Amino acid sequence: MNQKNxxxxxxxxxxxxxxxxxxxxxxxxxxxxKPNGSKLITLCTNANVEIxxxxxxxxxxxxxxxxxxxxxxxxxxLIEKKAKLKIIxxxxxxxxxxxxxxxxxxxxKTINDLSEERIATSYLNTLKQYLKNKKINASTxxxxxxxxxxxxxxxxxxxxxxxxxxxxxxENNLEIIEKILDSEAVLIESPFTNQNLxxxxxxxxx
Numbered sequence: 001m002n003q004k005n006x007x008x009x010x011x012x013x014x015x016x017x018x019x020x021x022x023x024x025x026x027x028x029x030x031x032x033x034k035p036n037g038s039k040l041i042t043l044c045t046n047a048n049v050e051i052x053x054x055x056x057x058x059x060x061x062x063x064x065x066x067x068x069x070x071x072x073x074x075x076x077x078l079i080e081k082k083a084k085l086k087i088i089x090x091x092x093x094x095x096x097x098x099x100x101x102x103x104x105x106x107x108x109k110t111i112n113d114l115s116e117e118r119i120a121t122s123y124l125n126t127l128k129q130y131l132k133n134k135k136i137n138a139s140t141x142x143x144x145x146x147x148x149x150x151x152x153x154x155x156x157x158x159x160x161x162x163x164x165x166x167x168x169x170x171e172n173n174l175e176i177i178e179k180i181l182d183s184e185a186v187l188i189e190s191p192f193t194n195q196n197l198x199x200x201x202x203x204x205x206x
Contacts, residue, residue, distance in 0.1 A: 007050050008195050011068035014040070014053040017164075018185055021093040022072040026051065059188075060085060066192030076162060076183035080126045085188045088197075094185035098123060100178040101169055102158045103151045111178045114138045120147050120156035127160045130180050148172040 012022040026033075032046045042051045052068050060083035063071040070088070076098055078085065100119065102108045108117060111134060120141045121127045131138055141156055148168055150156040160180070163169055169176065189196070 006194060007048050008070070008197075009050050009052055009068045011052040011054055011059045011062045011071040011073075013056045013059070013072070016056055018056065018072065018074060018094045019053075021091075021185065025072065025091060025093070057081070063188050063190045066190045069190050069193035069195050070197075071188045071190075072185055073188060074162075074183050075186045076123070076126070076181065078186070078188065079181065079183075080123050082125060083188075085190070088187040088189050091185040091187060095183070096162045096164045097182050098126060098160065098180040099163055099176045100127075100158055100160050100180065101148075101163075101174040101176050104173050104175050106151075106157065108158060109177065111136060114158060117157040118155070119158045119160055120150035121160035122147055123160055123162075126180065148174060 010026070012026075013019045030046070031044045031049055033042045033044045033051060040053050042053070044050065052062065054062055056073060057077055059068075059071040059073040060078055060081045062068040063085055064083055072091065074094055074096070075087075076096070100111065100114070108114060114131075115137050116139075118139045118141055119127060120143045122142070122144055124140055124142045127140055131140075141150070143150060147159045147161045149172065150159055151174070152172065158177075159174065162183070163176070166176075
């Protein structure tokens with residue numbers, strides 16, 4: 001593939017569940033690079049490509065403002081950040097779902113029972129929009145991390161969080177009463193990039 005002079009910059013998760021499969025995706029494209037260690041940028045040795053390691057929740061911003069040409073991020077993050085960015089392809093890993101869960105002994109059995117109740121979440125924008133669409137008047141509490149403990153501490157009556165296997169929910173005696181959305185990792189493109197790689201070009205990026 002004939003690449004343009006400007007390096008292609010791809011933003012991925014610095015640490016977390018999407019980092020390893022994101023790196024494997026790039027390696028499967030034929031890109032060669034060394035582990036980043038503590039570095040925030042890794043240069044590929046066989047292509048005019050550099051990998052930018054950033055916080056997962058910041059990837060849409062880096063792509064939106066053209067700092068990165070492309071990014072690999074969970075679609076749930078795009079929705080939460082209200083980032084209207086072009087999705088090049090769905091990557092088939094990082095699959096999860098955003099759900100609402102309550103304690104197993106709770107009197108809350110359906111989403112309609114959440115009226116006037118408290119819901120703790122790290123996905124405040126998505127939850128508020130969902131409740132609005134469903135005409136549910138519930139209170140929302142923004143918590144960044146360890147959301148599942150909130151009902152035990154009597155901080156909330158329910159939680160809205162991401163789950164993959166459901167193990168954490170079971171460990172905290174929570175059960176799902178509503179699924180808000182399904183999510184997986186997606187490849188997104190900046191509106192400012194001059195690369196505009198097609199899916200076929202991605203296969204031949206090296």
